Amino acid sequence: MRRPLKCAVGAGAAVTLLLAALTSCGSGATDKAPSITAPEVFYLRPVGDKSGPHDKDPFHFSADDGKTHTGVGGSADHTLTVDVLPGVKSAVVLRKGGNCTGSPTHMTCAVRSEYDSRSDGGVSLVAAEGSRPGDAGVVRYTYAGRGGKTVTARTKVVVGEPVVEVLTTKLLGGVRPGAELSRPIVVRNTGEVPVRGLVLQVGLEQLEFEERYANCRYPGFYKGHIAVCQFPDLRIAPGQTVTVQPALRLRAPKTRMYASFNSEARALDMGPQYGGAMAGGDHGDGPALRPEATAAEKGTYAKGGGWTNVVLDTHADYSVSDVNLYGDPGTERTFKLTVRNNGPADAGATEQLVFSPPLGMEMVKQPMQEYDEDAYEPYCERGAYAYTCDIKALEPGKTQTFTFTMRLGEPGEGALTLQDRKQDKKPAQDWYVGDRDPDPGNDKAVITVHPDR
Incomplete structure (x- = not known):
């Protein structure tokens, strides 16, 4: 998850800048200081394992010297240094890319004034040989501009991932028009490390929320047809199943033949899935949803969640x-x-x-x-x-x-x-x-x- 970090600028002045879902370091003034945007926590697949969460956001970070430039991003006259901090070499190593040189624990890259690892390439992180799920380390980034000012940021790197799966039903048929549907949300962690905080998102097509819950937001752009619910204190151990109570209450349409809803869930510290698209919205006035540990339930589970199609008993x-x-x-x-x-x-x-x-x-x-x-x-x-x-x-x-x-x-x-x-x-x-x-x-x-x- 990307959260505010304290960033050392120049001789060590500390600046904390809060963004919606990003860790970004800089002054925020018109004449901005250099900044780095990086994930606070990033999970790595164990060596040789290519499974994992659904639609995971790839490792990504960026840097900016804060100055206005002509052209696209300026020339590659800035220096970015990436270090695996001592004591964690057995967990993570650096993989070279772009304009970078160095070793698996220390890389130096010549980058532009506006650098983005997605478009410019550069250092990537991989699990070290011999590492095991749960092993963790810290990677530090240091960005230096032409004037000598530097800014640093850190990412905690964990080997293994929380993999959230949601119990899904592909089809609900024979539903009476206008009837109430009661649907429990069941999630499990099939990953190698615990889920630390959970985000649940429910989206409706032609259905309505019969009840709106106190710990869920309903972004206004979607006219109340999407609920985003967070459980920051929830921990789901590998192999554990959790059921969210009470069951969601939905109202079927009276004059439609088809409707649908989806239930998506992800680990909170893996960052936002859709950027700021699901931000904002008022909380509901109903009871709070509460996750409870339950026995494993049989059925079809989908990584990240899935859609349920509703066919109403009409014509x-x-x-x-x-x-x-x-x-x-x-x-x-x-x-x-x-x-x-x-x-x-x-x-x-x-x-x-x-x-x-x-x-x-x-x-x-x-x-x-x-x-x-x-x-x-x-x-x-x-x-x-x-x-x-x-x-x-x-x-x-x-x-x-x-x-x-x-x-x-x-x-x-x-x-x-x-x-x-x-x-x-x-x-x-x-x-x-x-x-x-x-x-x-x-x-x-x-x-x-x-x-x-």
Whole structure:
């Protein structure tokens, strides 16, 4: 985790600067002092082991001399020194990269005034041969600018990692519209070292929090559909399972067929997963969530967490109407094809309209969509004998209209057919059940060309 460190600048003046989730050393004034941003704690995989946490942020640090420069980052006329402090050589060693020279315990690098290890390369940390999980050491960074001022920062390096896994359920089916769901959050540590502090994040799609908890924040940008809960004092030993009580209470939608939620968890001292995206938000006014050690529970666990898809016990009745056109061959007619969702639920974008024109009818103008600024393409996909138009998600009682202009041929009939998208583009999700339309009779209609009256 990146937290404020005391940084020695020049002859040893101490400066402490608090950032949201980063350790950064500098004066904060307009004329800034040199600074280093580095993790306070970093976990290493044991030698030869490539497993570990899900979506772990790679080791990363940066330095800045605080001055304004022309160009990108200035020239490589600054010095960065990285040292493994005495007494911990058996835990961590340095791996050379970029403009660096030295040994596995001491590296000197020529860097730019604005240095970032992600883009500029440089020293990386690896577990030392013979090290064991739990072994720890300290790495010190010293950054010197052209004026001779230096700044230092330190990272505690631990061999082994806490690996947080969350018990997940892939599908909840048969849920009554508007019903309350009660979902316990179960996490376990399958890593080599203890979890020191836990962050739990719950995100909702089409669901609502029935209760908001006192030790969870609800960032306003997400309109209350994400909860971020922290348990800084929690310790989860390797192999231990914890259940968060009480179970989360969620409210299912009344007019949707599909919903989902995810439960993510990570060790608090492994740093923020999404930077500042989940910062802020008011705490809930309900009870506080509390983690309790429990016996191992059977089921499917996912590293870092996963999504649960909810299929509600409802349906959507889509319908299409007949169209009658009058005119002699060669006459141009503009007409609308209308699809309606009769409800009672919104099934999402699950349907397509297939428009098969009567023989002899020729296209003049069709629905278009903007795919780039002032650039358009046909909305419907044209086949040999038909146009296939994707239908957007429609709330109950809403319609979508497709407007065509065509040149008529001889009197005759064409077809309008609604079909489930999975017939044409079968999705990989095995929880998808389409719209469960109970009245297939109104899924078909005819478009008829009549002689001019």
